Amino acid sequence: MRRLGWAFVALVLVCTVLLAPLWPGLRGVPPTEVSPFPAATVTPTPSATPALPARTTPYRAVWVSYLEWQQLDFSSADAFSRGIDALLDNIDALGATVVLAQVRPFGDALYPSTLFPFSHLCTGVQGQDPGFDPLALLVEAAHARGLELEAWINPYRLQAGSVPALCDESPAVQHPDWTKATDTGLYLDPANPDVRQYIADGIRELCQNYPLDGIHLDDYFYPTTSATFDAAEYAAAGTGLSLADWRRQNVNALLALCHQVTQSYGVRLGVAPLADLSLCRDGQYSDAALWLAEGGYADYLMPQLYWGQSYTLDGDDAHSLGKLAAQWAALPRAPEVALYGGVGAYRIGDGDGSDGGAAEWQTGHALAEQLAVLESLGFAGAGLYRYASLWENPAWPDLAAAERQALSDRWVTASPGY
Template sequence: MPAFLFFYLAVLMGAKVCLKNMIVIFTNKYYIKVLKFEMGMKAIEKSFLFLFLLMLLIQCEKRAYPLRETRGIWMSRFDYTYFRKTHNPDSIRGYIYKTFQEAKEANFNAVFFQARGNADAFYDSKYEPWSSLLSGKLGKNPGWDPLAFAVETAHEMGLELHVWFNTFPAWRGKKPPSNSTPVHPLIQHPDWLVCDRYGKPMKLTSGYVSFSPGIPAVQEHLLRVIEDIITKYDVDGIHFDYIRYPEAANARGYSHDKISLERFGSERGNPLGLNWDDWQREQITTFVAKAYNLVKDIKPWIRVSAAVIGRYNRSSWNAYNIVYQDPRRWMELDKIDFLVPMMYLDVKTFEAAIKEWKEIIPFSSSVLAGIGLYRLDIREAIEQVRLTRKYNLGGFVVFSSTSLNGKWDVFRKNLLRYPSLSSGGFVDSVHVSPPGKFAVFSKGDSICFMWCHPSKISEGGVKSFLILFSPTPEITLESPENILAVVSGDLNGFESKFRSVYKRAYFSICTVDRFNNVSIPAKPVKLKKEMRRP
């Protein structure tokens, strides 16, 4: 029986004897020693209260660092091109690599990398031209593939790579797209543009103009683009943004284009007889469902997500009423894996928004908070992350990578002390086995780990390996502080410096599959060579 429980029982029984004992409590980070002193009844009560509060504090800290928490960053196309004012591939690759490395070292675990902006491509596309941000000219091959580089780099570091995909934006700029190969979709299909209530297409401005979600050909084009991406690239997720009608859609009557109006007024195009607003919501929902089914049919381990408006329906700027976006319906239909409401708000309003999403989405782990770091001071950002944990959300995504410059270490020290797995998945001993022949040995100032790939793995293969450590042979997945590292699923070895683990004598390893399921830990291995304090 733990010492503090013994004292508790003694107090309840009204014991009035004195204790002459040494009380020693060990945890991973706490050491308390009370040496040979007499304790009367009041002292016993005080000691029990102190010990109880201490254990409560330890448990709270463990909850403060979840084992499963998606910790993401959004890296926009402007972060790695426009803001750097260069088209030099080496410079852009260097920025991407350095940012991913900083994210890994700060214990983030996912990157949402923008590869489609306004019907242009930051990858080798069959259907849309290379972005001018890569070379200065629309359609010009830059001589390298940013998405391929991002996927390879992320996976080498044990990070997830989600393709950030601007969905309905057709163009951005006051001048139309120039001639290119492939021809830009807006040049081919100007009739796809959203129209206002008078049937007039959106005019080109410095902001986005959008394709109409109610036009079937638009949806078919987007599905082809998605299929092209997921068949060519080993991505972990497809992440939709601007998956809605444009700003002020309700006020300006978007989209009264000819095709949408004809479909709305026909039995075939509106078999349920929905009103205009509900019909427009249904166009978005239909596309989400088609995209989800497409992705899962080809690679079922790819996670489908969406960045959505930060408030569902309770403010002047909300998803449901203003831009006809209904994420709750997507969840009800089981056609989205997780949502990221962009809650770029002050702390008080941020908390109110979390409560709103928890009311409408039954599984709060399916909601990640979008945090607008660019408009917060670091104390506010820290508080917002803590609120995501208080309300048991599935994690958070920070906008954007540029805003984290100079703040990575603050996040690591205050919020991300231990590595974590992304949210979703479970312990699966049926379809996923731990690696075989796990061995640990010292080499100079390092501890080296070696293993063989698991004999049993689910479809899609290994995503990563989870290396665990502990001062005792009882190594579990319940304590995040037991995680030494999350490493690439392509590796069969890893090296760690003594300095970080010299107090830990036992090590184990788990397999993480592409569905984010985790094997049971391998049999713990003790490092035979004595480790000395540096």
């Protein structure tokens, strides 16, 4: 405060109190009261806050990943705005309603943050300020088109291999005791309660500073099944749980904590888990069936159903889209948790490795037909992974254009539920 007079200080405090309810998401509605984050020895329980209002528009999403950001010009706010204007115009014209924009891919951010350094995607150097706020421009441009914007974050990943080069402000440098390394990269430790609070605080910062429609988590939870990954932490925990159950408890605690935060701001929380329920539960220790059956962990799940309808491997069709989707549709589902399906636009032309080859993915209408299957099974919405596969696909430009037309015929012309 230095030399500010007490009268001015009082005025600032009064204004802060009066305006505070307007800050979270600029929604005009103050966040509901949330109990303090649990102490390190307490496992958060699902919040009992009411469900968010029912959707009035279909949920039709497109993922925009950090790979798309690598192709955009971040040299100035104007250059970036031109790039996202074209991107969002395409998404809007397709009939989509939601943009899932990856804004925190490697423990860094596409926005100014007090918790995370700027992403290397902005300038080529992690921690370097691009001179503008990409997320603010994204939210404004999406909302101007009537599109919803969800901030997609990767909860644990800090590096893939050795990329990106970490700056001094990276959580890996600031808190090396929070990290775990595998042969695939560097990750925040899911067992560490300080890590859970850090991730939840990052979500709170997003909800406070931007008028977001949602927070979206991808499927990067535990990065390995190796017992040596966290042997010391597991032994110290002494819970009596099996290693697998203990790891699932850690992920559940993170989801409950994050959901408590988003609920307090009226922002939905979604997760895109692996499509294979057994790999989800026992490979990444994500108890997605529990999250779907009980409120308090997420507002929607969107499993990544990235195989075709005719997919077989060695004669086994267990991973075909219809078989996987039917398993998800048959799970118990809390009324306040929605079930959406993610489909793999990145398979266009190349196929999914099926015994029968890629013919299904070379029809020009594979995605639209997959959406029809999901809707017939009771899924309430869908997402397309990812933007560039549909609009920036040099290997299969004609097929991508045909898939876009088939999707537009469904979403714009026919305009069914999704």
